Amino acid sequence: MRFTKDHEWVELNGDVATVGVTAYAAEQLGDVVFVEVPEVGKTVKSGDAFAVVESVKAASDVYAPISGDVVEANGELSDAPETVNASPEAAGWFAKVKIADAAEIEKLMDRDAYEAFLQTL
Amino acid sequence: MSQSPLKTTPLTQAHVALGARMVEFAGYEMPVQYPEGVLKEHLWTREHAGLFDVSHMGQARLRGADPLAAFETLTPGDFKGLKSGKQRYSLLLNDEGGIVDDLMAARPDEDGLFMVVNGGCKENDYRLIAQALAGQAEVERLEDRALIALQGPEAAAVLEQHVPEAATMTFMEARALTGFGVDLIVSRSGYTGEDGYEISIPGRAAETVWNTLLADERVKPIGLGARDSLRLEAGLPLYGHDLDESVSPVESGLEFALPRRRREAADFPGAQRIVRELTNEPARVRVGLKVLEGAPAREGAEVADEAGAVVGRVTSGGFSPSLRQGIALAFVPPIHAQAGTRLKVLVRGKAQACKVVDLPFVPHRYVRKL
Numbered sequence: 001m002r003f004t005k006d007h008e009w010v011e012l013n014g015d016v017a018t019v020g021v022t023a024y025a026a027e028q029l030g031d032v033v034f035v036e037v038p039e040v041g042k043t044v045k046s047g048d049a050f051a052v053v054e055s056v057k058a059a060s061d062v063y064a065p066i067s068g069d070v071v072e073a074n075g076e077l078s079d080a081p082e083t084v085n086a087s088p089e090a091a092g093w094f095a096k097v098k099i100a101d102a103a104e105i106e107k108l109m110d111r112d113a114y115e116a117f118l119q120t121l
Numbered sequence: 122m123s124q125s126p127l128k129t130t131p132l133t134q135a136h137v138a139l140g141a142r143m144v145e146f147a148g149y150e151m152p153v154q155y156p157e158g159v160l161k162e163h164l165w166t167r168e169h170a171g172l173f174d175v176s177h178m179g180q181a182r183l184r185g186a187d188p189l190a191a192f193e194t195l196t197p198g199d200f201k202g203l204k205s206g207k208q209r210y211s212l213l214l215n216d217e218g219g220i221v222d223d224l225m226a227a228r229p230d231e232d233g234l235f236m237v238v239n240g241g242c243k244e245n246d247y248r249l250i251a252q253a254l255a256g257q258a259e260v261e262r263l264e265d266r267a268l269i270a271l272q273g274p275e276a277a278a279v280l281e282q283h284v285p286e287a288a289t290m291t292f293m294e295a296r297a298l299t300g301f302g303v304d305l306i307v308s309r310s311g312y313t314g315e316d317g318y319e320i321s322i323p324g325r326a327a328e329t330v331w332n333t334l335l336a337d338e339r340v341k342p343i344g345l346g347a348r349d350s351l352r353l354e355a356g357l358p359l360y361g362h363d364l365d366e367s368v369s370p371v372e373s374g375l376e377f378a379l380p381r382r383r384r385e386a387a388d389f390p391g392a393q394r395i396v397r398e399l400t401n402e403p404a405r406v407r408v409g410l411k412v413l414e415g416a417p418a419r420e421g422a423e424v425a426d427e428a429g430a431v432v433g434r435v436t437s438g439g440f441s442p443s444l445r446q447g448i449a450l451a452f453v454p455p456i457h458a459q460a461g462t463r464l465k466v467l468v469r470g471k472a473q474a475c476k477v478v479d480l481p482f483v484p485h486r487y488v489r490k491l
Contacts, residue, residue: 030346031160033440034416034447036469052469054417056159056440057346 001089002105003114008065009089012105017066017097021053024118026088030055032081037073038095044070046104051094053084062094066104072096130176131267131327139342147240149177152344159346163442166313166351167483170273171343172334179243180266180321183226183250184233185258192226192234195253197370197389199380203228208295208308211378212370213238213246218391218398219366220373222246223358225319227295229306233258235295237268237319239360267327272317272351274486275339280307280318283333287318292487301330312348314355314485353448354441356409356480362420363407363436363450371398372452373407374480405433405452409480410466412438412447415473418466424451425465425472432457435466441482448482449475 002010007025011018026032034054044050049061050070073095077083084092099105109117127150136143141152152174154162165171185191189200198211208227212220222242227235238246247260254260271280281288284300287307295308306321322330334340349359358364358373369391370378379399383389387396412418417440424433438449449466457464460479465472 030154030158033160033442036416052416054440056163056350056442057153059416059419 002108035077131324154344162347177240191258218394313351354483417447
């Protein structure tokens with residue numbers, strides 16, 4: 001699993017990357033009450049706002065950590081947005097993206113680097 | 122952004138000790154939520170009793186030869202008729218009939234008028250009142266006092282154990298009482314739609330009172346996040362969002378704050394516009410919207426009719442923890458304001474179905490009779 005400074009995670013299986021928000025992000029957001037996942041077929045560029053997660057208080061963008069085409073979105077989150085809090089780095093995944101450039105993943109932080117980054121916040 | 126350090130309340134350390142997430146609000150460092158989070162805090166207040174620090178709000182006394190008559194020159198309320206022990210909701214108005222602030226003013230005792238104004242407006246309010254009433258009445262700021270709110274269906278039973286007289290009060294009554302060993306100003310009112318109290322306390326005693334109330338298992342601390350979602354469900358406007366200097370009391374559905382004697386005399390700031398809007402119709406009115414699909418609609422979202430023409434704007438909105446759906450307050454022309462009217466709300470480019478509903482979204486549970 002790789003991580004961004006915006007608190008998204010990516011896990012690569014073959015050429016498909018599963019994307020979600022980190023446990024830290026979920027804790028900071030508070031109770032998630034609404035999730036808007038990207039449409040299947042959409043082409044995203046790394047850094048694009050590609051999903052939205054909302055707490056009682058506010059809406060926050062989720063940024064695509066890598067570029068590619070959305071091949072699957074987690075429809076479960078529309079009925080059970082609280083899954084993002086309960087299982088942010090597993091069942092609370094947002095989308096699966098067929099990656100355009102594997103090198104982009106290598107630029108992201110590994111868990112140790114991400115944990116170290118969290119210590120600086 | 123202001124670089125000046127944030128102000129604290131007598132309870133700031135207590136919030137930090139409880140693990141609150143602190144944010145800037147009205148120039149103060151305030152708790153937006155405690156570790157349980159907004160959703161649980163909100164529901165706890167609806168079911169039990171929530172304790173809020175609202176010490177950022179302005180507390181003041183208006184004193185003078187006839188402070189009640191003097192206050193009527195700035196507001197459309199009936200203060201000459203305000204009996205001892207009663208409280209009223211009222212508005213400071215500008216000469217165009219726009220709302221400068223909304224406030225509570227009470228006679229807890231015979232010492233003039235006790236008022237509570239919005240934290241973000243208080244400096245401007247005090248200046249305006251002092252200037253307008255110079256020679257007639259004086260404002261004394263009560264900056265050494267804290268203000269807490271105890272809200273929810275179990276609030277009365279909790280407070281009665283410490284302040285027995287509180288249980289004998291009804292909604293919108295206010296009294297100077299002794300409790301927790303100090304002098305208190307207690308009103309049976311609040312900003313959640315629930316039964317409950319707002320309690321003014323000498324700052325030095327605030328932490329003791331706060332901790333004593335929290336020791337009751339029916340009481341949990343509630344942050345500003347849930348305070349906002351609770352007042353939204355109760356359909357209560359928030360100054361700076363739903364109310365501002367361009368909005369009139371008629372547009373914002375606050376006709377109850379415009380008693381007949383004052384309407385007929387038309388002797389308050391902006392009376393010309395306000396009387397005209399009462400007689401004819403204002404250009405826009407505040408309505409409640411239930412969002413029927415998609416994301417919650419938040420402040421700034423445009424409201425459109427079914428044909429897609431933009432007719433208004435959301436002034437506050439979010440997710441209702443009690444109703445489990447998006448709710449919002451919006452201003453639209455009266456032709457679109459009937460309960461049941463289907464409209465659209467535009468969220469991130471999507472036109473989502475919504476409908477106009479009567480306010481409040483969640484019924485008020487004020488105790489009007491004992």
